[in-house]
Amino acid sequence: MKEKIIIRAMKESDLDHAIELWNHSFQAGYSQTFDTKKRLINYLKRNPGFSTVAYVSNEMIGALLCGHDGRRASVYNTAVKPEYRKLGIGRKMEKRAISEFKKVGITTGFLFINVKNPGSKDFWESIGWTVIDDIKYLYKQF
Numbered sequence: 001m002k003e004k005i006i007i008r009a010m011k012e013s014d015l016d017h018a019i020e021l022w023n024h025s026f027q028a029g030y031s032q033t034f035d036t037k038k039r040l041i042n043y044l045k046r047n048p049g050f051s052t053v054a055y056v057s058n059e060m061i062g063a064l065l066c067g068h069d070g071r072r073a074s075v076y077n078t079a080v081k082p083e084y085r086k087l088g089i090g091r092k093m094e095k096r097a098i099s100e101f102k103k104v105g106i107t108t109g110f111l112f113i114n115v116k117n118p119g120s121k122d123f124w125e126s127i128g129w130t131v132i133d134d135i136k137y138l139y140k141q142f
């Protein structure tokens, strides 16, 4: 690829493009009623500097939402535009986020995948994440 890829921290001003990218990327669906812009702004304020975007020129081509709770990192929405996939951009965004976590002493993390998103398990395993078979993810609305 000839164009220069910029990998940097996500800012509030990136959110409109990130929401659009996530919304178009997840076959299992992206919940815009849950991940509202307001909620995402709050998340970035609580977790400044970890979530990561990739740009070519003025075009957002990747976005990864992540943060930590003081103990562990959590990685959420991760997507790369279809025409830029398999070029190492997802890997680069994850690498940047992890290097930021290490700076504040966070050295482990969790993420969950929806198995309806094809390739997502292979992607995360390719970059060193391990599926833990004996843990189930539980949910409650309150």
Ligand SMILES: CC(C)(COP(=O)(O)OP(=O)(O)OC[C@H]1O[C@@H](n2cnc3c(N)ncnc32)[C@H](O)[C@@H]1OP(=O)(O)O)[C@@H](O)C(=O)NCCC(=O)NCCS
Binding pocket: 025, 026, 027, 078, 079, 080, 081, 084, 085, 086, 087, 088, 089, 090, 091, 092, 112, 113, 114, 117, 118, 119, 120, 122, 123, 124, 126, 127
């Ligand atoms: C998953 C996704 C973020 C990967 O981004 P990407 O920039 O294409 O990934 P990379 O090029 O950095 O790939 C890193 C490694 O993962 C592997 N990988 C990436 N996508 C893969 C796929 N669909 N199937 C199998 N392996 C895949 C690559 O082969 C590479 O491994 P290698 O270095 O050993 O060759 C991207 O395909 C995407 O946006 N998918 C749609 C949204 C989605 O499902 N997100 C994950 C939700 S949890």
